[in-house]
Amino acid sequence: MPSERQPLLEGHTVSKYFGGLAAVNNVDFAVYPGEIVGLIGPNGSGKTTLFDCLSRLQKIDGGRILFRGRDVTRARPYQIARMGLSRTFQSVRVYRKMSVFSNMLISHQWRDTSLLRMLQPSPAGTAHRAHELLEFLQIERLAGEQAGRLSGGQRRLLEIGMALMPNPDILLLDEATSGVNPTLIETIKDRIRALNEQGKTFLLIEHNINFIADLCSRVYVLNHGEKLAEGTPKEILQNEAVIDAYFGA
Ligand SMILES: Nc1ncnc2c1ncn2[C@@H]1O[C@H](COP(=O)(O)OP(=O)(O)O)[C@@H](O)[C@H]1O
Ligand SMILES: [Mg+2]
Structure with missing residues (x-):
């Protein structure tokens, strides 16, 4: 376990309430540079809220959130994005009427707050990067397609591409395999692995346990907003409380 190094992203007693509901309750976690960490738990356990x-x-x-040791508890979304954190969404967010390529270009400027900047033509380097990433994600042939016409898996790949445009250090992927066919699940897994080898850190919300077991060195389990367990995928799969949370009720 990477104990001496500074975590890239850490949460200390993070809590989030919706009215009387503790969606996230006193959660502690740390993700170290270069790790692929899983975040699992039954539906409604607070995973997306934590993201x-x-x-x-x-x-x-x-509670508090730290990024590279800096307190970002009150940072704005664009500030944390600029610091190198990107995320995707459980329900894919792409501009359906725009081309795949245009979706990529727009995402580059997420780090910029002004609408005016977003609407300006992109520098050549940005276009080059967009093409490179589409190629890397094996959807370059779809660059001119309307994003709304892509399959579920292709759309997930596009969203990962969009999240990669600002060249983040850590990617938070929310259910990257939901609605994806088995072939493209393998592609996504393989690309995550390749990105990780290039130095990218991941925090993955997943329902696909095989995906987690294949990729993650460590896993956190949430249940009713609380951290139920943490450990290696193997430890988690043998954990009675975890099995109970998933299958007990
Ligand atoms: N914006 C919101 N307003 C009120 N309740 C919410 C909101 N977002 C999530 N919740 C509630 O918080 C709990 C955790 O939801 P969520 O984080 O989406 O869980 P998960 O991603 O693990 O399925 C659920 O009970 C959900 O209904
Ligand atoms: Mg969710």
Whole structure:
């Protein structure tokens, strides 16, 4: 376990309430540079809400979030993005009427806040990067397609490409395999592995346990907003409390 190094992303007693509901309750975690970490738990256990807190789309009600050791608890979404954190969404967010390529170009400027900048033509380097990433993700042939016409898996790959445009250090992927056919699940897995070898760190929300077991060195399990367990995929799969949370009720 990478114990001496500084975590890239860490949460200390992170809490988020919706009215009386503790969607995320006192959660501690740390993701170290170069890791692929899983975040699992039954539906409604708070996984997406935790991502919303980390990407700063939701204010937290308690605790602290640190990025490279810096307190970002009150950072704005564009600030955390600029620092090198990108995320994808459980329900894919692409501009359906725009081409795959245009979706990529627009994502480059997410780091910029002004609409005016977003609407300006992109520099040549950006276009080059967009093509390179589409090629890397094996969807370059779809560059001119309307994003709304892609299959579920192709759209997930596009969204990963969009998240990669600002060249983040850590990617938070929310259910990257949902609605994806088995062949493209393998592609996504393979690309995550390749990106990780290039130095990218990942935090993955997943329902696909094989995917988690194949990729992750460590896993956190949420249940009713609380951290139920953490460990290697093997440890987690043998954990009675985890099995109970998934299959007990
Ligand atoms: N914006 C919101 N307003 C009110 N309740 C919410 C909101 N977002 C999520 N919740 C609730 O918080 C809990 C955790 O949801 P979520 O984080 O989406 O879980 P998961 O991603 O693990 O399925 C659920 O009970 C959900 O209904
Ligand atoms: Mg979710």
